[in-house]
Amino acid sequence: MPSPKAAALPPIGCNGRGAQASSPAAPVSLVEPSIEEQFRLVSEAGVFDSFDRLPMPDQVDTYLACIERWKLPVGTASWFYALGRDEPLLSQKLQLAAKVGATLHNIMVHWHDAKGRPIDDEEVVDFYLRAYDLGMPLGVEPTLELHVNMWSEDPRRVAPVAEAVRRRGVPFNFTLDYSHVIFKMGNEEELRICGLTDDVASGKVELDPRRPGSLVDQWLDMGIVRWLQVRSVAPNGPRNRWSVLDPTQPVAAVPTHSIFEYRAGEPGRGILYPFEKPMPGEWHSSWDDSALDCTRAVVRKVLAHHARRADSRLAAITTEMINLPDYAHNARFSLIGQNAAIARHVRQVWAEESATAPAR
Incomplete structure (x- = not known):
């Protein structure tokens, strides 16, 4: 009988929207470096195994050349x-x-269809199943993400959708980006827009990943977490007042019909908090290391589960410090540097968790 093997850390990638060598002289911009420069920055950071981004149709050859070069x-x-x-x-x-x-x-x-109608869970299930049928022959698995402005902005919808997919005899793959939950903690407006206020107040739904019975625990126990995305964020963290919203200008991740009221002149939502302490003038708000405790708790829970459970389905990890208005737009710190700091933290936590985990 072969000896049990220790679990392996899945490859760590960097979202291409986070590949900017930004600084006080060159703030984080919506105008992105070339694909070649994005690959170079991710590679030369020295802590990533892969690059995370979908090419446009005319970029495939460029991607293939960069994959080979770097x-x-x-x-x-x-x-x-x-x-x-x-x-x-x-x-x-x-x-x-x-x-x-x-x-x-x-x-x-x-969350809404093209005409502005909120979609229901069955429509999400049907779209996932279609993606599964189309993707699997290509060797590409679909995975549905936890994300603001999407059907899953109300995270209570995740489990019913997952169970409905599995009743059809198909595995459900989930992309866990828990920053989209952490930033709502303690934020009355953000809890209200997706209907979480009463369930959180009563304890029916536990958002805090540091506490037992949280949504993170629920989803790990269900065995649906396929991809971990890590963006550091603070509970009820500051909105991005360095990025003023202009609803007439389309921005990725902000749909035409949004669950959140994006008002002209308002700051971006607060879905990012620096992982490394910014230098004076690099960030618009005060910084407290303890605000990162929830982000760290998610990383540790997911990696501890992966290290100890033979049925873990975790296949990919990416860092998600990105350039959009709800995130790091116009920040003066190094965006690629913040992503690299998270990748180093993930590797450190894995070293600790895997060292104490039995072979599986």
Whole structure:
């Protein structure tokens, strides 16, 4: 009988939107470096195993050349979909993912369809099953993300959708980006817009990943976590007052019909908090290391589960410090540096957890 083997840390990738060598002289910008420069920055950070991004149709050759030059594979890729409009895109995006070697396609399905109607759980299930049927022959698994402005902004919907998929005899893959929950903790407006206020107040739903019975525990116990995305964020953290919203200008991840009221002149939502302490003038708000406790708790819980459970389905990890207005737009710290700091933390936690875990 072969000896039990220790679990392996899944590859750690960096989201291409986070590949900027920003600084006080060159703040985080919506105008991104070239794909070649993004690959270079991720590779030269020295802590990443892969590059996370979906190419546009005319970028495939560039991606393939960069993968070869920097010895940095693309394992994961994401896209946004509004039902009633973007169904034809699904096959195209899955094929693009396959062309560059990605084995996971992260799917963000908007809360509203193209006409502004909130979609129901069964529609999410049907879209996932279609993605599964289209993607699996290509070697690309679909995975649905926990994300603001998407069907899963109300995280109570995740378990019913997962169970409905599994009743059809298909594995449910979930992308866990818990920053989209942590930033709502203690924030009355953010809890209200997705209907969480009463359930959180009564204890029916536990958002805090440091406490037993949290949503993180629930999803890990269900065995659905396929991809861990790590963005540091603070409970009820500061909104991004350095990025003033202009609803007339389309921005990725902000749909035409949004569950959140994006008002002209308002700051971006507070879905990012620096992982490393910013230098004076690099960040718009005060910084407290303890605000990162929830982010660290999620990383440790997921990695501890992966180290100890033979049935862990975790296949990918990415860092998600990105450049959009709800996140790091106009910050003066190094965006690639913040991503690299998170990757180093993930590796440190894994070393600790795997050292004490029995072979499985």
